[in-house]
Amino acid sequence: MSLVVSNLSVDHGAIRAISGVSFTVESGEIAAVIGSNGAGKTTLLRTLSGLKSASHGSAQWNNHDLFSVKPEFNVRHGIAHVGEGKSVIAELSVEENLHLGAIWRKNKKEMKSTQLDVIELFPILGERIKQRADTLSGGERQMLAIGRALMAKPQLLLLDEPSLGLAPLVIEQIFQTIKSLRDQMALTVVLVEQNALGALEIADTGIALNLGKVVVAGSAQSLLNDPAVRAAYLGY
Amino acid sequence: MRKRLLLFIALGWVLLLIGDRVDELRVYQGASIAVYVIAIGSIILLTGYSGQISLGHGALMAFGGYVAALCVANASLPLWFAFVMAALVTGIFGGILGFAAARLSGPYLAGTTLALAVGLPSLANQFSILGGEQGIYLDPGLPPASLGESFSQYKWFFWITTLAALITMFWLANILQSKYGRTWRALRSNDVAAQLCGVHTGRQKVLAFSLSSGLAGLAGALLVLTISTVSPSAFPLSLSFALVTGAVVSGIYDLKGVMLGAVILVIIPEVADSVASRFGDSLKITSTLPGLLVSALLILAVLFTPNGPGEKLHHLRHKRKTHSG
Amino acid sequence: MNLMSTDTTLLAINGLTVSFGGLRALSNVALEVKPGEVVGLIGPNGAGKTTAFNAICGLVKPDAGELFLNGQKHAWPQTDQLTELGIARTLQGVGLFGDLTVLENVMIGAQKFSHSGLISAAFGRSSKDEKVLRERAQTALERVYATGIANRRADTLSYPDTKRVAIARALVSEPKILMLDEPAGGLGQQDIEWMNSLIRNLTAQMSVLIVEHHMDVVMSVCDRLYVLNFGEVISSGAVEVVRRDPAVIAAYLGASKVNS
Amino acid sequence: AQAASQPGITSTEIKLGITSPLSGKVAAVYGKIPGAMKAYFSHVNDNGGVYGRKINLISKDDAYVPTLAVKATNDLIMKDKVFAIVGALGTANHLAALRSANLSGRGVPDLFVNTGFSGFADKAKYKTTFAVLPSYVMEAKIMAKYIDDNYKGKKVALIVQDDDFGLDAVAGFATAGLKPEVTIKFPTGADSLAAAQGWITGKLKPANIDIAIIFATTTTSAAVLGAAAGLQYRPTVGWMLGSVGGDSNTLRAGGVPLAILNGAIGTSFAPDPSDATDEYVNFFKGIYAKYVPGSTFDLTVLQGMNSAMLTVQALRAAGKNPTRDGLIKAIETKGAKFASAGFTPLKYSPSSHVGYSGYWIGKYSATGSLQPIDGKRVLYTTDSGSGPVVSATISRAPLPTNGLPTNS
Amino acid sequence: MYKFISSLLIGLSLGAIYSLMSISLVLVWRSTRVVNFAQAGQAIVSTYIAYEVVNRTGSFWLAFFVAILAGALLCAIVDRYFMRPLFKRVTSGPIVAIAPVVATLGLLGVLRAVVGFVWGVELKPIAAPVSLDGYSLGSEVLPFAPYNALVIVVVAVVLIALSLLFQKTNLGLSLRASAYSPEIARLSGIRVNEIRTLGWAIAGAAGAIAGILATPTSYLSPNSLDILLVFGFAAAVIGGLESMVGAVVGGLVLGLGVTFVSNYVSTSLIFPTAFVFLIVILLVRPSGIVSGKRSRRA
């Protein structure tokens, strides 16, 4: 049970956004992927979920080849992706956005109970449940996006900058939530973050990307202690 | 700007020479092309720059055509003045419409202008001064005697329309390159940000609509000149669609392509005709071919050169460069 | 620059109340910005920060409240009059004009310095005007170290560059009040530091009203803070005071930020 | 030898041109005219042509749009270099073409224009243009006269299309002093069944109309009659149909139950296309079936073939070496005597380019054919001005042997 | 009174037909954000197919269902082999906003031409399955026949079925999600391409119903549904484009408005009325009468 990425390269036309990246995330771990703007973090996640096709290399989740099916089927293999920048559907209500996450599962009852769990996690969503998503504040939308992904009861969660635009308290909550998702539900998380400190603090492994290449990888603790990493991404 | 002026003068000179060398039929087609150049330019301004869709520019052309014809027939004003009036009055009318248009986006505007295209020509029958279905005769007068005996009527039309097209294209090119063009592009792309930059988006949209209408009015007046008559049926819905086609073929964002769009609009009936006659004039073919050609062209254009031939050429050149380099 | 000489507040709002249908997004909010100050507006997500900005910018209609500019009562402005009033703002999403070049983006921001009309534009007589705009835009780009990308299309820029351009576009109108909505959001550490120093440098010419969740930025650039929660100001004052306010810690900062 | 310099004439061929709507909305109704004319010309060509020359009719589409009509006409004259234009169609179209291409100034004969707009017969303005159909004004005047003679004082309603011939008709009725109780003008295209129901329930019924005149295209007549059928409505005296919208073949295709037509009054200058006793009809029908197999023979086809027959006579009359001037002179001097299916006299003369000058009035049978009332074909003739309407006698020449004119 | 009642009834029947066309436009708009001008073309093709079926078998209802199938299939094909490649190719520049408009206009022309080529331009009738003779009220015959009742029932059924589909089912949610944000929909496990095609097919079915129901009261020709398209579109715009109910309300408002003006004011003002209606309604409510809340701008 693990996510194995090997020798992955991805191109945007002439630009090579990911080049020869390999890493493994063990099941039940949180892997923090850090790196500055344009390092290729988003591209990496989009490739894993299948939104973007890889030029080289492979990615396996529990013997499921992530690249063998279209993204809409990866969800059915327990892989959920929360895109960068509040990926909610503005024109739908909060509730509909949540339903969307579980839409491929036919069991309505289970859906209801998962929804209750999600609202427990993000109470504000409960309060806004009938509102259109585009009336939400930036932070509320981010919560909704994560909530939507959780509705699918995934095993592997790909999160792209969940802390973007959130209040410090909420960031802390979200990181704690992610941690508890791992602890309680044995969720495996690939967490892409600009907020390197917060991410590494809850992560098990850390991967630092620069210009599409892995520059440092190892236990999260070792990255936190790495002076080069600290200088480049942590700012102290 | 000086360079552009010289370019336009040179272009005018070339056209003048061409007009002297081709037969009368081509001269007539040249005049039609000049009319379409202006009409397509008005769509490019409106859609390509300010981002508003109009499916009703044919109706605005009709408006301009009637204004010009009324000026000549009822007020006996000189031809050039009739054209100026056509542009002005249609511009004002467009400005009024623009107040509604500025509040509408995408499909709403498309729907409204479509209704305009269907509704406006039928109004011509409401007022007897507009001459009903027969329309009004616009007496173009004879070419000035100083041009000589052999100077034909169509050549005269060609001169007038071409001159008008050159002048309007010169103005239009300048405007589109000035802060106005930039502002329109900006508000098309993000109107809140544009407002924050101090752009009165409503006013700018109305201005764009009004200018575009004025151009359409002028084109309509010139069209009426070339057929000497203005009547509702000269401005069918298909004209509005043809203009959009022309603009897409030209590259909706690119004034340089207007010639191409205009030429194609003039050529299509020609091609339809010759193909149909090859197939023995069966009514099934003649009745379907022209529509088929325009439509197919439209589809091919959006599919293969969505941003106009200019972009395509640019790509090709680029490719060749990278290949050789 | 002489505009800092008066002691009156540049901008003040009073009793601002905004609701959306049944939802009260802001109630009875008051705040002030003095010349040369950097004022932070912070608070949890959905507290109403952007809504307050929107009210000042004429993007939402307040139910109640007054606005003072330079001590004078002023009607809530129309969005497009802001630059004339000396107010410029960036958007929470970046909001560049994607298919314009960077230079053109910034030139749009400088529009108020152009006075040539349509007729002169038609005759190609606006080139002098254009030159003025271009020069101003170039200067603004210099201030954010973005001259190198002046001719790139805005939608091809990297994220940090878009942020620079957005600020340049706001700066170019020479505002007296600059409103920044999450300028550091999504930026990496190095860019955040750059943003910090830029904002600090701006105070020589203008006041800044800033919404930001990045506490490092807030702490290092702001003189004073207002904290919103559920649409109400729950705390305000000097940074050092506010950050220790238990209400603020409970509602917004969380325990871990207090000591960092 | 002289003739060689004439455009469109060679020793073996006479080139003629026609513009008509082959595409667009009205193609369904009028698109058949060139085919009908060609059918007749083929018959003539197969029998030796006109003095050994075959007639070649070049047909161009104008989609019923004036700009395209101008273009097509220009093409015919300058590219195809036809000898004459025949049977051009559509008032606004042909007015534009005629003015812009300056047919008159160029001396291009413009024969047998297929519209009832009276302006085309204005010889002073359009020297080379010849009308053929009786004008809408004439038709309206004759209808008014018939009503005055037979139903004086009855309440009349007038349903007209809000365009050229509708308004011409309004003018004609006004000239004749007939004041409709109700006038319904509607824009082209707004003639759905529902709209027609509205006219009946909202205007005709409340006004207790005795005679309702439908002066519009077939699609409108179809809508009105269809609506009337559904509402079981009939003006107390009955319906009266203008000739343009009175072709029962087209009405049937528009879904009208023909029973509703039974007893309606109609006008025509030509025989009914289903009149099996008429020699012209039988002849034209046979030719049409031979050359355009599978297509319905209707009033439009009949008129097209009729114009073609007139054309052949005009060409013959112009002599062995026809010139454009000669052709025009020939029609002016001999045109009134041409054999044709029309019952009312042709008015061609050196001072007039008016064609048929009137109508006969009949009633529709239960199968939709227009038949003389009480077995007597009553003719009326008049002009497009303020002249009186007079009863006339039939002056139709017999069908030339095998439909091939031998005049000269 | 009779005049008023009959105007009302006529307006309703007219409005019902506009509504149907309007619904099919709204459906495509909701499932792909495209105003499908080709709808009239697709409907005309399916209606001609129905005509063939009626001609050969004499059964209107068989033709009705064949038309629905044909309409659905044709629309699905159009989406799969025309719109999808288009969206793949046209991804940037100002053309993006108008490409769908332009492409569907083009398609309309092509479909019309094809129909003209296959069936010719002559008018063709389709006989109504139930009587066109109006019901009578006392001594008066009303302009409302069993056929009008049938049309209204069908519109109601279609409306209810589609509303339920969109509001209450997962399929409906999938359709809307795919329209608004294909990417998020995919990430949620929705087979976006298939769903969108399905959305087109449903719209095609609705358009086919509009086409075949509009024909018995008029006639069939390659252009015969054009006016219906214009009015249907106007109705959709009046209704706000987003909601099925809006489409029906728009259709009825337009049908009634046009009828009353025609019967009480002037018959020649039909088009201007429709235009003025549209303008006035849009000036008061720029996104239609039944529009959702305005979205926030910043």
Ligand SMILES: Nc1ncnc2c1ncn2[C@@H]1O[C@H](COP(=O)(O)OP(=O)(O)OP(=O)(O)O)[C@@H](O)[C@H]1O
């Ligand atoms: N759609 C695209 N087309 C072309 N280039 C792209 C595209 N998306 C990303 N890139 C380029 O690929 C590289 C990696 O981008 P990516 O978005 O993956 O970075 P990132 O690490 O997520 O950055 P950020 O922290 O700003 O989100 C960058 O150079 C970017 O410019």
Ligand SMILES: Nc1ncnc2c1ncn2[C@@H]1O[C@H](COP(=O)(O)OP(=O)(O)OP(=O)(O)O)[C@@H](O)[C@H]1O
């Ligand atoms: N147009 C609107 N319609 C309805 N509700 C709205 C609208 N705009 C904002 N809201 C609501 O008002 C509240 C305040 O929103 P606002 O965007 O001002 O928050 P914010 O403080 O900027 O949050 P963030 O830090 O997450 O950006 C939110 O709960 C939001 O859902």
Ligand SMILES: [Mg+2]
């Ligand atoms: Mg990223």
Ligand SMILES: [Mg+2]
């Ligand atoms: Mg905000």
